[in-house]
Amino acid sequence: MSQILVKNIGLLVTNNPSLGSTQLGILKNAALLAENGQITWVGDSQSAPTAQNVIDADGKCVIPGFVDSHTHLIFAGDRSNEFSARMAGQSYAAGGIADTVTKTRAATDDDLLANANRLIHESLHSGTTTIEIKSGYGLTVIDEERSLKIAKQLTPETTFLGAHVVPSEFKAKSNDYVDLVCGQMLNQAKPYAKWIDVFCDRGAFTPEQGRKILTAGIAAGLKPRIHANQLEQGDAVALAVELGCASVDHLTYFNQSDIEKLANSKTVATLLPGAEFSTRSKYPDARKLIDAGITVAIASDCNPGSSYTTSMPLMIALAVREMFFTPEQALWSATKGGALALQREDVGHLSIGAKADFVILRESSYIHLAYRPGVNLVEQVFLHGKSI
Ligand code: NIG
Numbered sequence: 001m002s003q004i005l006v007k008n009i010g011l012l013v014t015n016n017p018s019l020g021s022t023q024l025g026i027l028k029n030a031a032l033l034a035e036n037g038q039i040t041w042v043g044d045s046q047s048a049p050t051a052q053n054v055i056d057a058d059g060k061c062v063i064p065g066f067v068d069s070h071t072h073l074i075f076a077g078d079r080s081n082e083f084s085a086r087m088a089g090q091s092y093a094a095g096g097i098a099d100t101v102t103k104t105r106a107a108t109d110d111d112l113l114a115n116a117n118r119l120i121h122e123s124l125h126s127g128t129t130t131i132e133i134k135s136g137y138g139l140t141v142i143d144e145e146r147s148l149k150i151a152k153q154l155t156p157e158t159t160f161l162g163a164h165v166v167p168s169e170f171k172a173k174s175n176d177y178v179d180l181v182c183g184q185m186l187n188q189a190k191p192y193a194k195w196i197d198v199f200c201d202r203g204a205f206t207p208e209q210g211r212k213i214l215t216a217g218i219a220a221g222l223k224p225r226i227h228a229n230q231l232e233q234g235d236a237v238a239l240a241v242e243l244g245c246a247s248v249d250h251l252t253y254f255n256q257s258d259i260e261k262l263a264n265s266k267t268v269a270t271l272l273p274g275a276e277f278s279t280r281s282k283y284p285d286a287r288k289l290i291d292a293g294i295t296v297a298i299a300s301d302c303n304p305g306s307s308y309t310t311s312m313p314l315m316i317a318l319a320v321r322e323m324f325f326t327p328e329q330a331l332w333s334a335t336k337g338g339a340l341a342l343q344r345e346d347v348g349h350l351s352i353g354a355k356a357d358f359v360i361l362r363e364s365s366y367i368h369l370a371y372r373p374g375v376n377l378v379e380q381v382f383l384h385g386k387s388i
């Protein structure tokens, strides 16, 4: 049996309100015990059990590992020139995706795996212990299938996003492409995917096409989620709620009716502050969602176009500064919120029975994640009870 006790934790965030104070379930002067990759004991450091391996957290803060519920890690190349042009005044449109599609199709499986592995390594070292990965830069049957095969080697949270944009060979024939996505592409993608997603926005797919794609995915046994309202307010939130999407992602734009629909549903609203940052777009005000009782997650959206970062600490800092989250809400949304967006009960919290995925910060409080932006505050990351 592998055992590890972390003692002298100044501030332990469990995300379980029955274990401690506030929504974060905070315990002071705490300890936690992990056995065989699971949390088996949480409590006062003074009364901690003995264990094979003991780590002294020296008064620092321990939090659940981040759950990054939205990334696009299967791609080749980068678009730094596009970013530079944008910072010089060009606006972001879904069109840049085509450039990454060309490079991804030309890459070998080994290249795609190596690039994704590099990014996973980066994200793990910044405290992300659960990650979702989408396809969506292949956009042919073969390239979507191999993207998901690669993603599945890296995480169980894989998403088929054949409906990212309409590829150039289907220009002016988008309904034919939708048929391909719903037919042969879905058939070959589904053994490797848990989720189905569609980019329902200006320049991508219409809500009618989105409905067709998500419905086909659900019939094939995949669970739905959606990219919506990144570029403009549309009908995608209504569609997502109607189809029972686990999450609506982006929500740069939303209106009162979207708020009401989400508030009366189980659909999580996932905000992606990295996309607003890197496309220099206006940030949505998260208070409007949180105050309406909507479950809100934050994720990195890591991709080479609109958000080329794996850093969840940066997402927390941006969410607090630009989207009006409190530091407490932002930490919750980056951990428990992400877990809810992926419908996972075993991660995003440090209750007994949960996966022993946690992070020792270099500081005494999680507030520093927003208060000290751009500084690496991750001292040690534990994945399934093992220090990485
Ligand atoms: O989530 N919104 C659509 N897809 C990505 C952007 C992809 C890209 O620009 O390459 C996103 O931001």
Ligand code: FE
Binding pocket: 070, 071, 072, 227, 301, 303
């Ligand atoms: Fe995305």
